[in-house]
Amino acid sequence: MSRVYAHYCLRNPDLPQDSVQYYMDKSTEIASRYKEADMMVYNQLWYCDLLFSKGRLQEALPLTRQSLFDATRIGNSNLVINALFLLTGIYESNPKKALEYLYQAYEVAQKSGDSSIEIYILHSALEVAKQLGDKDEIIKVYSDLDKSITADWEKSKEFIKDYVEYNAVQDQNKLLSEKNAQRALWLLIISISAAMIVLAIYLIMLRRDRRAKARIEALNDVANMQIMTMEEAKHQAVKEEQQRLGQDLHDGLSSSIAAIRYQLETLMMDTSDIELKKRLTMLQKQVEGAYKAARNKSHEWFSAADGEQEQSFEKQIILLTDSSLPDSRYSKNIHIDNSSLSGVDMDTRIALLRIIQEAITNIIKHAKAKNVGILIYEEDDNLLLIINDDGIGLHEKKVNVGRATIGLKSIHRRIQYLNGEIRINSDARGTEIMVSIPLEKS
Incomplete structure (x- = not known):
């Protein structure tokens, strides 16, 4: 997404300045969140180039030098060269x-081994040397340019030589293949016949095995969901009990202690006995400590209940993915921003869990994927859920609500109930489901 925002600005030069600033800020924010150092330096150089194009050289110079330092630190030769070229323009x-x-x-280009960039840089250096009027520098640049062009030509000749030899070997192999084709034909027919018989037997056994596994998985899914429901009920009961105890402690004990403290203050004001005042002062400090302890404990129980709820929800998602997507067959990448779940009610959590369950079921049945990702975070007062896989993708007709599978229709209904939005991107490289649910402002 960081690259998408940046490339959108680069490919649309007519965008207004405020739009450019917005998209580049979004790109930098995402790169910073996921610690993509290369993208952060790239955006910084893009901004330096923008300052340079507007003639704001005093602002562009220190920022470009910092970008050069950062690019050198992370070892990205392309960014280093871009930063140096920008400095060349600033010192025009x-x-x-x-x-x-x-x-x-x-x-830097020599170390990277890219001869085409070497030649391009030396051509630029030649123009600058001519502008400088230094014959020694011009001769030096011509010498380096001749070496680079010669080296590039040698590489080209070596490539052409290898290419010719490769084609000769290919021609020989083709002739040899034609001679062996007739000999292998009968062997191939016999092998295919035997393989078809073995395959038919294997498919019959595999079909029976799949039916048994499907029934077992269905039973396991029902059991897991029952366990999750009980866990939710348990954590909800614990939360309510803790909040009730905290409220009772705050309204009952804390109020009584406050009344005692007030009475002690009244006695201290009414008495003139110094010794009694000292004792009352000590007693007042102890009562003050008891009051703070009771108040802190009531606040602690209130906050602890919410923390357990987020932890329970994350455990449920991990339990669901581990039971449905075994590590032996799938690589999982799960990121949950717990702070985005604060204030999300139980109905919404259960709906999210069901959406994830339906999406995983579709992945298991249809996707033939190896990598699955789940991301939950908050952005612009919306709770975002992103589920992606690298499978074969959905048929174009199934993406539409009218012709979608039962699982996708169930997901659409749940999102409609939450007043949310869904977007499905699917092609031969995989499927991505993006769900956006508005959050109520506290």
Whole structure:
């Protein structure tokens, strides 16, 4: 998503300035959240280039140097070269300084082994050297350019030689294959016949095995969902009991202690006995400590109940994925932002759990996937649920609500009940389900 935002700005140069700033801020925010250092430096260089194009060189210079330092630190040669080229443009009025940056970019390109970039950099350096008017520098650049072009030509010749030899070997192999084709024909027919018989027997056994496994998995799913429902009820009861105890403690004991404290203060004001006042002062401090302890404990029970609810929901998702998607067949990537679940009611949590269950069922039945990802986070007062896989994708007709499978129709109904929105992107590389549910502002 960070790259999508950045590339959208690059491919639409007519965007207004406020839109450009918005999309680049979103790109940088996502890259920072997932610690994508390369993308953060890329965005920073893009912003430097924008400042340079507007003639704001004093602002662009320190930011470009910082980008060069960051790109060197993470070891990205392309970003290093881009930063050095930008510095060359900033020092356009100082050809000697610009030439130094071009030499640095040439050294980086040499280490990366990209001869085409070497030649491009040296052509730029030649123009700067001519502008500088230094014959020694011009001769040096010509010499390096000749070496790079010669090396690139040698690589090209070596490639052509290998390509010709490869084609010769291919022709020989083709002739040999034609000679062996007739000999292998009868052997192939016999092998195919035997394989068909074995395959038919295997498919019959596999069909019976799948039926048995499907029944077992259905029973396991029902049992797991019953356990999850009981866990939800248990955590809800614990939360309500803790909140009730906290409320009783706050309204009952804390109020009584406050009344005692007030009476002690009244006695201290009414008495003139110094010794009695000292004792009353000590007693007042002890009562004050008891009052703070009772108040803190009531607040602690209130907050602890919410924490257990988030932990329970995350455990349920992990239990659901582990039981349905075994590690031997699937690679799972699950990220849940617990802070986004604070204040989400139980009905919404159960609906989310059912949506995830239906999506996983579709993945198991139809997707033939190996990697599954689940992401839950909050953005712009909306709770976002993203489920993706790298399977064969859905048929175009099944994406539409009218022709969707039973599982997808169930997901649409649950999202409609929550006043949410769903978007399904599917192609041969996999399927992504994006669910957005509005959150009530507290």
